[in-house]
Amino acid sequence: MKNYNFAFLDESSKRAVRRALLKAVAIPGYQVPFGSRELPIGRGWGTGGIQITLSIIGKKDILKVIDQGSDDSVNAISIRSFVRAATGVRTTTDSQEATLIQTRHRIPEIPLRGDQILVLQVPLPEPLRMVEPLESVTKRMHAEMDYAPIWLALYENIVRSGDIELGADYPVMVENRYIMMPSPIPRFDNPKLHKSPALHLFGAGREKKIYALPPYTDVRSLCFEDYPFRVEDMSGRVCRLCGAKDVFMDEFFDPASGKRLYQCSDSGYCEKRKENQPRG
């Protein structure tokens, strides 16, 4: 890739993304429009996240790429090798070693530090879309904090079915100002966003939006006083590979034994635990 600029994008494109990022950091939870570029990667493959990564990465960064918790999916491997080819930076699967982590659908189990940046790939950035199809209207609703329709949708959910039935991508309130989609992370990961020391950057390539949570931002999952927010119940689940508990697990059905088996969704975390265990 000799004919390309460092990190593939030309400097003016990167600057444009960084300007959008600065604005996003200045207004936590607010969706900033940006001029999303074409990339040699299929749509729906996290082009929003990749553009952020390419625009902020430096030669000394150590990169980790996660796809639904895993470092080894086709998606994660191809993004990782693309960025490595375009920058020459070192890559890792260890979340604690990484300075820059791009992810889809998970946040690492080990709490992030202030010297780390998490870039999240976002398919649907607009929390008001479920109640309002028009972009011009949702923009005005955010400006006026006109969030009653979202609350109403949650209320209606409870009235009809007895509970809030949202799964992943559960909306959050940022600094008591903007309602934001955390990207399709499980509810289990929502609390990790609250007052995290790390910088979180969200990129939606198709919808051309960037938003951010600067360090120590107040992030609360929407809930009613008498219907508190709940994460997925992982109690009683033990990782078949490393023995971990109280982390987010993937579930398998083992046809041989007819049993359900569990395994850490965060493969880097699982690997690290196995390495630190005495071999038997």
Added chain:
Amino acid sequence: MDKPFALELDGLVVRYGKGCPLCTDSAQALQRNRCPRCGSIWAVRDISLRVREGEILGVVGESGSGKSTLMRALYLDSQPTAGGYYLGRYHDGKTNIYSISLQQRKYIRSHLLGMVYQNPHLGLRMFFSAGANVAEKLIAAGNRNVRSMMNRTGTLLEHIEVPLGRLKEPPVNFSGGMQQRLQIAKAVANNPPVLLLDEVTTGLDLSVQARVLDLVKRIQREFGVTMIVVSHDLAVVRMLAGRTVVMLDGRIIEQGITDQILEDPRHIYTQTLVNSLL
């Protein structure tokens, strides 16, 4: 002079369309409420009103005279072309509500005003449950407790005589009278001091009309709510309103004690209106 007022309107103007030098400079140029040159509609022209606490004011006028436009301006649905609007319960009536922030207006809409729209599709979310429709007002006022909201909506539905079993049903399934009563329940959910009723009984059977009017009178009696009641049915206005204004082409052409207006109308237009509708 400084009697306590619930609501005051000073020179309200609502224009649909851009306007042009002709219609902006001279009201005489208009054909009825429409500018012959630019086609703008001057739906409300220089309306001033003062309503005392606990009073019910009637608004009558032919179709297109600007009644609903006036009501939507009072409910802060949009920014009018010009005018001052003051509520006794907001900053002691000293602040023009058309000049304050959107956030403050939202507060006023959810705490100080209730509205029944002429067209129930504007006032209700037809595909949400009846209960959620009423709860929307509570949510807008900041309530985040499901149990308390369910209790309140249950009480309100009982009040408007909608069977509790229909709480989960969407109003699209309801009769016209039931939709209007549901709008009333929603409008009074936060006990607002001012209630705006736009053609609350129009299109309903006489027996259903009577029930809705009973409900309105009960609310006025029990809570001393100030109301503005729009109707082109003079019988409705006679039954509810002590004082009435008559609108034509966006302007008030006559006003006074309702019985006087109905028995001894001064303006030729009012005479026609009274003769045709009584």
